[in-house]
Amino acid sequence: MTSKSIQPMAERLPDGNMQALQQFLNQSPWDPLPVRRRIAERLCEAVRPEVWVVDDVSFPKCGTASAGVARQYCGALGKRAHCQVAVSVHAATDLASWPLEWDLFLPEEWAGDQRRRRRAGIPDEVTHVPKTHLALGLLDRLAGQGMAVPVIVADAGYGRSVCFRLALEERGWSYVLAVDPKEIARSAAAEPYQPAYGGLGPPTPPRYRVAPRPLPGLVDDVVAFEEVAWRQGGKGTMTARFAVLQVQPPGKEASRTIQEHVGGRSCWNGVLPLKTLLVEQAEEAGEPTGYWMTNLPATTPIADLVRWAKMRWRIEHDYRELKHGLGLDRFEGRTWRGWHHHITLVTAAQAFLTLRRLGPKAQTPA
Structure with missing residues (x-):
């Protein structure tokens, strides 16, 4: 063109009129x-x-x-x-x-x-x-x-944006977004505690005792990987080992959104929402090679999650x-x-x- x-x-x-075609492309309204x-x-x-x-x-x-x-x-x-x-x-x-x-x-x-x-x-x-x-x-x-x-x-260029993920959720849309390994989260089992009231000012909001960790630190020996095929490639069926687990991503944006939904900071129990994390680990790799965050439930068939993640x-x-x-x-x-x-x-x-x-x-x- x-x-x-x-x-x-x-x-x-x-x-054919070259000048007319150029005008149609560049100046025509x-x-x-x-x-x-x-x-x-x-x-x-x-x-x-x-x-x-x-x-x-x-x-x-x-x-x-x-x-x-x-x-x-x-x-x-x-x-x-x-x-x-x-x-x-x-x-x-x-x-x-x-x-x-x-x-x-x-x-x-x-x-x-x-x-x-x-x-x-x-x-x-x-x-x-x-x-x-x-x-x-x-x-x-x-x-x-x-x-x-x-x-x-989307790739991690979009998936790493908490604001982008929250905006999709606010619109009621499902997503499977690649995220960076350095993204931090807590395990699904982590629970916040309520500090004792000191008697002055508003009560201290609930807080977690355990600091969030980069995603590789959440994938331990307990996580079960299984082989999943997602499409036919030029050299045969494309497969890798995948696992699904639930995590609690932190973030001021996520906390603010929850507080708005529950009626304010004083009404929030401090529990961050669970998100589903899809993890890929190639057969020959010693550690995970890919991460995707999704707001779909962890009960979603892993074959579907993998196919969507790889559809890019x-x-x-x-x-x-x-x-x-x-x-x-x-x-x-x-x-x-x-x-x-x-x-x-x-x-x-x-x-x-x-x-x-x-x-x-x-x-x-x-």
């Missing part, structure tokens, strides 16, 4: 949101997704004029570099996956630079917010369109096709509107290919 690809496109059309909405509806009608995957993708840039470009971590290069970063939500099943929504991350340095914003055509209402906030906005938009929200999956692999296929086959990262325009037009047209092309590949496999929900 760049100037390099628009020219051959125009040459293939009977009345058409709204991309209804187009992306219809694409999402059409794909979800054809195949009911098991999960929605929240992710972000980077686009390396040589200059600094393109909307949202800044020196930041660039996943495409594996280091800090000048790039744009987009947050996305993908629907996925074992059969297929496809993008549902996108937004462009605006770094803090762009927030108050009015001259730079005007040149890139960034709307006044667009401000700098964390990627987790962008993701929540995309999820809210999709849910507001009447789409059923399945289990939400599907969107790597999306990126491979979107980038190498459809030009996702080849947009040479600089404007906010142009980027959204480009990403929408690439999404439409990928949706077309997905539906063609599915053919009779597509299952329309009853």
